[in-house]
Amino acid sequence: MVTVFMILIILLLAGIWLEINAGYRKISPEEMWEILKGGGTKSVRYTLLNLRLPRIFTSLLVGMGLAVSGCVIQGVSRNDMAEPGILGINAGAGLFVAAFLVLVPQSSVSLTVLLPVLAFAGSMAVAVLDYRLARTGQGISPRRLLLMGVAVSTAVSSVTTILMLRLPDSDYAFVQNWLSGSIWGANWQNVRLLFVSLLLLGLFVFYKSRTLNVLSLSYQTAVGLGAAVSRQTVILLGAAIAMSGLCCAVGGGLSFVGLVCPHMARRLVGPNYRILVPATVLTGSVLMTYADLISRTLLSPREIPVGIVAAVIGAPYFLYLLIKT
Amino acid sequence: MDAVLTGEGISVAYHQNIVIPAMDVQIPGGNMTSIIGPNGCGKSTLLKALSRMTPVREGHVFLDGSQIAKMSTVEVAKKMAILPQGPQAPGGLTVKELVSYGRYPHQRGFGRLKKEDHEAVDWALSITDMEELAGRDMDALSGGQRQRAWIAMALAQDTPLILLDEPTTYLDMTHQLEVLELLEDLNKKQKKTIAMVLHDLNLAARFSDWMIAMRSGRVLYKGTPEEIMTKKTLADVFSLDASISRDPWTGKPICLSYKRMDRSVY
Numbered sequence: 001m002v003t004v005f006m007i008l009i010i011l012l013l014a015g016i017w018l019e020i021n022a023g024y025r026k027i028s029p030e031e032m033w034e035i036l037k038g039g040g041t042k043s044v045r046y047t048l049l050n051l052r053l054p055r056i057f058t059s060l061l062v063g064m065g066l067a068v069s070g071c072v073i074q075g076v077s078r079n080d081m082a083e084p085g086i087l088g089i090n091a092g093a094g095l096f097v098a099a100f101l102v103l104v105p106q107s108s109v110s111l112t113v114l115l116p117v118l119a120f121a122g123s124m125a126v127a128v129l130d131y132r133l134a135r136t137g138q139g140i141s142p143r144r145l146l147l148m149g150v151a152v153s154t155a156v157s158s159v160t161t162i163l164m165l166r167l168p169d170s171d172y173a174f175v176q177n178w179l180s181g182s183i184w185g186a187n188w189q190n191v192r193l194l195f196v197s198l199l200l201l202g203l204f205v206f207y208k209s210r211t212l213n214v215l216s217l218s219y220q221t222a223v224g225l226g227a228a229v230s231r232q233t234v235i236l237l238g239a240a241i242a243m244s245g246l247c248c249a250v251g252g253g254l255s256f257v258g259l260v261c262p263h264m265a266r267r268l269v270g271p272n273y274r275i276l277v278p279a280t281v282l283t284g285s286v287l288m289t290y291a292d293l294i295s296r297t298l299l300s301p302r303e304i305p306v307g308i309v310a311a312v313i314g315a316p317y318f319l320y321l322l323i324k325t
Numbered sequence: 326m327d328a329v330l331t332g333e334g335i336s337v338a339y340h341q342n343i344v345i346p347a348m349d350v351q352i353p354g355g356n357m358t359s360i361i362g363p364n365g366c367g368k369s370t371l372l373k374a375l376s377r378m379t380p381v382r383e384g385h386v387f388l389d390g391s392q393i394a395k396m397s398t399v400e401v402a403k404k405m406a407i408l409p410q411g412p413q414a415p416g417g418l419t420v421k422e423l424v425s426y427g428r429y430p431h432q433r434g435f436g437r438l439k440k441e442d443h444e445a446v447d448w449a450l451s452i453t454d455m456e457e458l459a460g461r462d463m464d465a466l467s468g469g470q471r472q473r474a475w476i477a478m479a480l481a482q483d484t485p486l487i488l489l490d491e492p493t494t495y496l497d498m499t500h501q502l503e504v505l506e507l508l509e510d511l512n513k514k515q516k517k518t519i520a521m522v523l524h525d526l527n528l529a530a531r532f533s534d535w536m537i538a539m540r541s542g543r544v545l546y547k548g549t550p551e552e553i554m555t556k557k558t559l560a561d562v563f564s565l566d567a568s569i570s571r572d573p574w575t576g577k578p579i580c581l582s583y584k585r586m587d588r589s590v591y
Contacts (some may be wrong), residue, residue, distance in 0.1 A: 138380075210436030214429050220378050220409035225482065226402025226430035271415040272422050319536065 001275065004268045008282035012060075017291035019056045021046065022297045026238060055186040056289070059306065060238035061194045062183065063252035063261070063288025064202070064281045065243045067200060070258030071265070071280045072205055075216045075273065076233050077142035080263070083245030085255030088153030092126030093119035093248045094179045095156050097164045101171045113184045115248035118231065123245035126152060139230035147239070181254035181307020183292060190250050199245050202281065209273035256311040260288055260318045267321040285312055329354035329486055329518050330375055330405070335366070335385035337374045344370045345382065345542040352486075354408075357512045358520040359529035361553075363563050368522045369410065371539065372490050375520075376407045380449060388486075402430035406479035407579040410490040420474045421459040424449055427481030432457035449480035450461045452515070470498030474580065476507060487511070489521035494526065501525070528580045530554050531572065538562045554578035 020027055025047050029033075034040045035048055051103055070083040096118045130152055134145040151320070164175055178184075207211075211232050214222045222229050242259060264287075265279035291310035328351035337345040343366045352358050352375070360368045371380040375386055377393055384388045386393040388404055406427075413424055427449065428442045438446070448500055450456045463471060472492060479487050492508070493501040507533055511517045523529040527537060530550040538546040539562070546558050559567040559580065567583040 063554070068376065134497055182348055207435055210426075210429060210432060213426055213436075216415050217426065218409065220373075220407065221412055223398065224376065224407030224409070225426065226399040228398055266417065270417040270419070270422075270547075 001269060003277070008279070008286055012282060012286050014086040014290060015228070015286060015293060016056055016060070019289060019293050020052055020297075022293055023047070023300075038193070049056030054188050054191050055183060055292070057191045058186040058194065058250055059183045059288045059292035060151040061191065061198055063257055063284040063286075063291075063310075064255055065194070065198045065247040065284070066251070066258040067261035067265070067280045067287075068198075068202055068205055068277060069240040069244040069247070069272075069285025071262035071276065072212065072236050073098040074262055075212045076236050076240075077146055077219070078083065078153065078216060079142070079146060081259070082146055083259035083262045084256060085253065085258060086153065086158055087124045087130055087149035088181070088251075089120070089144040089241060089244045089257060090248050090253035091153040091156040091160065092122035092124075093245070094175065094253055095163070096125070096145075097158045098160045098167070098175050099176060101175065102163050102166055106200070112187070112204040112245070115152065116185055116190065119249040119252075120245050121279065123248050126156060127241045140234055140237075142233060151316075178307050181252040182295070182303065183251055187249050194246060194250060197246055198243060201239050202277075206246065206274075208232070209277055212236065212273040212277075213271075216273075239286075252305070252307065254307040254310065256282060256307065257287060257312055260314045261312055262312075264321060265320065296317035300315070327354050328352055329389055330520070331382060332371075332375055332381075333387065333424065335374055335381045335386060336383045337370050337379055343542070345374065348542070348544060350375070350471060350537065351521045351545055352518070353535055354486075354518050355512075355516065356518060356534040357532055358518075358532040358535040358537065359511065359523045359579045360520070360537045361523060361529050361541060361562070363524060366539045367542040368539050369490055372407075372488055372520075372544075376488050377401060378407070378409075392415065397448065399430045402482065402484070404484050405486045405488065406482040406484040408475055408479050408487070408492060411494060412475050416462075416464055418463050419453055419459070420461050420477070421446065421450065422467070423463060423474055424455075424459075424477045426479050427478040427483075445481050445483055449477040452480060452511070453477040467500075468496050468499040469503055472500075472504050473494065473507065476504070477557050480511070485516075486518045486520070487554055489519070491522050491524060491527070493525065501528060526554070526559075527572075531575055531577045531581060550578055554580065559583070 023043065027044065027048055031040060031044060035045055066084060073082045073084060074080060081302060097115060100118050103177040130145055132150045134140055134148040164172055167175065212229055214225050214227045215232065219229060262280050263274055265284045269279040270273045286311055291306050295306040295309040298304060329353040332348060332350040334344060334347050334349060335345065336347050358369060362368045370379060374381050388401060393401060424446050425438060428445060429463055449460055455473055455477050458466065459471060463474060463573055466474060493505055496504065505528055508519050512519050533550055536548065536550055536553040537544055538558060546553055554569055556567055556569055557564050564586050565583045566586050568581045570579055570581040572579045
């Protein structure tokens with residue numbers, strides 16, 4: 001167990017170091033130390049502090065948030081196939097982004113600030129719609145919520161596609177890229193916002209780990225053990241949706257990370273949420289760090305959407321874990 | 326004997342389907358009670374209604390004299406443990422972890438196990454003879470061991486009352502006996518009140534102090550095994566023509582052979 005955590009942490013640190021050095025300008029450890037102390041030349045300082053580090057932290061945080069979000073949704077719904085994207089979180093964000101570009105063709109406003117806000121609003125709008133549709137007299141059934149999510153998500157995606165056909169080529173490519181998942185708008189302001197909100201939500205989820213454990217047994221067992229199942233389900237799903245909405249706002253439509261990283265963690269440390277949540281934080285950030293590294297370097301200077309890279313490197317490892325255990 | 330769990334005029338319906346119409350029922354304290362009846366008679370539904378799994382449309386359920394609907398669910402969970410039919414554990418969960426989940430209603434905050442939690446878990450593992458399997462994955466257990474692990478979880482919950490829905494399903498004869506003997510020990514030595522839905526009449530008669538016989542959502546008969554295991558009762562409850570005898574070892578009534586009312590044996 002400790003070994004698993006150590007390996008993941010080493011992998012993560014190595015990935016961060018590789019990412020710091022991924023690009024035209026290489027940065028040596030001594031130079032790095034200088035810069036952190038406040039020295040270094042202006043251009044290197046700029047490269048590290050304003051370009052690379054915000055980007056690294058953004059992708060790492062996005063991976064972590066999506067993974068934990070998926071972990072919660074899978075546990076609460078007792079469904080291995082569940083992930084934030086299934087609820088239409090990404091689709092909602094995509095719709096709002098595409099609709100904005102159609103309605104306001106001349107980008108007079110700064111997109112870096114507006115787009116995350118739009119995306120987050122889209123995610124939340126779909127989440128609320130799912131919830132309203134899935135709610136019955138007896139409260140909320142996660143199974144029903146997932147089914148509603150699939151339906152809503154498909155409908156919303158179709159509308160997005162129709163809207164996208166009306167976009168000029170460059171905007172079309174932008175939205176397409178965005179929907180496949182790509183880290184953008186990586187600045188310290190977003191990093192700070194993401195860090196604080198994910199930290200709070202993540203701590204909340206960790207605090208709820210014994211409830212997640214009980215919920216993952218079965219509805220009846222959870223009730224029998226004294227869990228307020230309906231209320232806890234809504235609260236935990238709310239936290240998970242907020243996390244994935246935030247990540248989607250800066251990382252676009254990354255669906256694979258939220259599905260696979262919790263399973264990787266589960267195979268490595270077991271299903272007890274007290275250990276599973278921290279492990280998922282690590283699998284999510286490790287996968288996204290390396291995916292981002294590859295997406296930036298493989299076809300440099302062009303970037304491959306990081307969501308696609310995450311799927312390409314995550315899928316084989318996931319299959320290996322499934323076959324092995 | 327006072328009843329610890331009672332339903333007063335409870336009716337249960339799934340959508341428009343009334344499964345239990347206005348029933349009065351009592352689970353006597355300190356006893357081992359079996360609920361029997363044909364498939365679809367509502368015995369599992371009754372257990373669910375008594376344990377707040379399924380809402381009652383009318384009437385009230387009382388636990389230790391308090392109305393269950395007005396108690397907090399944690400408060401209920403400190404008095405009554407429930408083992409549903411065929412419970413499922415997530416893959417990779419160890420026996421000890423599962424048993425420790427039984428401490429849920431007693432925990433607060435982050436859920437780190439305290440001294441009394443560890444004591445309760447160890448006690449539950451030792452009573453169910455699961456100490457040596459504590460580190461095993463639930464997936465790696467046999468059916469009988471798995472059922473003992475779930476019973477251990479219910480024991481760790483440390484409640485005076487335990488409800489079980491068909492605890493012997495999917496088990497062979499030996500392991501059915503093993504589970505029921507464990508429950509009997511819990512009842513006799515640990516003074517737990519036990520109420521369960523059972524399919525096997527002879528096992529129900531052998532291990533119960535009290536039996537409740539249901540048909541079509543109603544309690545037709547209730548009484549000691551001597552009172553329930555009669556030709557007339559089994560005819561009314563199961564539409565069976567039964568030959569009742571006496572178990573030469575336990576002295577309890579047993580159903581030696583049976584046939585459907587309208588058929589001959591051959």
